[in-house]
Amino acid sequence: MLKFITKSMFQGLVAVLTVVAMTSIGTTSMFLMYQPEPPKKF
Amino acid sequence: MNEISVHKMAQAVGSHVAKRISRLDQAEYLAYGAEILLGSIVKLCVLFFIASIMGVVLEVTVLLAVTGLIRTLSGGAHCSAYYRCLVTSDLILTALGYTIKTIHPIIGLLPTTVLLGITMLSIYVYWCYAPQAPLNKPFKSSTMRLTFRWYTLITVVTLSIISIILGTDSLSAWTMAFALLWQAFTLTPAGHWFIGLWDILLTLKKKGGEVEC
Numbered sequence: 515m516l517k518f519i520t521k522s523m524f525q526g527l528v529a530v531l532t533v534v535a536m537t538s539i540g541t542t543s544m545f546l547m548y549q550p551e552p553p554k555k556f
Numbered sequence: 557m558n559e560i561s562v563h564k565m566a567q568a569v570g571s572h573v574a575k576r577i578s579r580l581d582q583a584e585y586l587a588y589g590a591e592i593l594l595g596s597i598v599k600l601c602v603l604f605f606i607a608s609i610m611g612v613v614l615e616v617t618v619l620l621a622v623t624g625l626i627r628t629l630s631g632g633a634h635c636s637a638y639y640r641c642l643v644t645s646d647l648i649l650t651a652l653g654y655t656i657k658t659i660h661p662i663i664g665l666l667p668t669t670v671l672l673g674i675t676m677l678s679i680y681v682y683w684c685y686a687p688q689a690p691l692n693k694p695f696k697s698s699t700m701r702l703t704f705r706w707y708t709l710i711t712v713v714t715l716s717i718i719s720i721i722l723g724t725d726s727l728s729a730w731t732m733a734f735a736l737l738w739q740a741f742t743l744t745p746a747g748h749w750f751i752g753l754w755d756i757l758l759t760l761k762k763k764g765g766e767v768e769c
Contacts, residue, residue, distance in 0.1 A: 524576045531573065531589030538592050542631035542689050542704055548641030549634055549690040550563065550591045553584040 562598065562638050566591035595638055603646045607653065615653030615731050622715060622735035623649075630708040631688035632742035633751035640758040644751065652738060656731050664725050671724050674733045675716035681740035682712050688743055712736060 539552055570587025574580050607616040635641040663670075687695075687704040695701040715732055722729035741747040 524573060527573055528577055528579075528582075528586065531570070531586045531593065533589075534593050535585055535589035538588070539693070541628045542687050542693070542695075548595070548636070548638050549692055550566075550588060550595070550638075551692055553588050 562595045563591055566594050569594070595642075599642055599646070602642060603649060606646060606650045610650055610654050612650060612653035612657050615657050615727070616649055618728055618731040619649050619653055619735045619738075622732050623739045626682075626708065626711060626715075626736065626739045627742075629704055629711060630682060630686040630739065630743060631690065631704075632739060633748045634690055635751060635755050635758075637755075640755055643758055644754045648738070652734060653731070656734055657727070660727050660730060663730055664727075666724055668720065668724055671720060671729060671733055674737055675719060678733070678736040678740045679709070679712055679716060681743060682708055685740075685743035 535553075567587045567590075569590040570585075571583045573586050573590075574583035603616060603620070604613065607613045635644055686708040687701060689695045689701075695704070715736060719729045719732040719736075722732075724730070742751060
């Protein structure tokens with residue numbers, strides 16, 4: 515059960531991080547006045 | 557001090573999460589997402605902490621919402637490291653919010669034509685300079701550039717109309733107008749120079765011309 519919860523939690527985190535990364539790559543800029551270096555392959 | 561940074565924390569998060577889901581090839585991508593997310597959380601916490609001390613939470617919220625939305629479409633001047641961005645944008649947004657709140661009793665008496673003038677000036681600047689992609693993320697095609705240009709102009713015109721409808725006695729209307737003007741300024745050569753100046757002023761320790769973020 516604990517393994518299932520942990521796995522789901524990490525998959526949720528992956529989904530969030532992927533959406534954030536995709537959003538940033540797909541737009542000119544986030545509201546931040548700093549642009550981290552995007553991943554080499556995108 | 558340089559041992560702890562948002563960049564390094566994000567890389568650690570990205571690698572750990574990628575390892576846990578057995579997708580090591582995704583580590584860089586996840587670290588990029590984590591860097592933006594962590595950076596935004598830290599920035600928002602600092603910004604609203606300062607705003608609440610200064611009593612300008614509403615003004616800063618409106619400024620952040622308007623500049624954030626437009627900036628996503630139009631781009632603008634960038635700092636070269638995270639902590640410089642943190643200091644510069646928190647300082648500017650809170651100072652702008654505080655100034656608007658302080659001068660509102662005076663500017664609230666001005667005619668609508670002044671508000672209209674500010675929004676028209678903003679629209680003109682966006683027309684001339686938007687959009688601007690950061691150097692590390694250029695537009696992939698002229699179609700993409702054109703799309704962002706029109707999205708920017710439509711959003712700016714919509715927000716300008718909302719601001720004028722709210723009227724000069726509304727604090728939010730002036731905050732929106734000044735947010736549009738500030739974001740427009742960051743697109744101009746003078747805006748790039750201004751942000752560049754803050755970048756230089758906040759460079760604490762140079763290491764081959766650049767500080768690690």
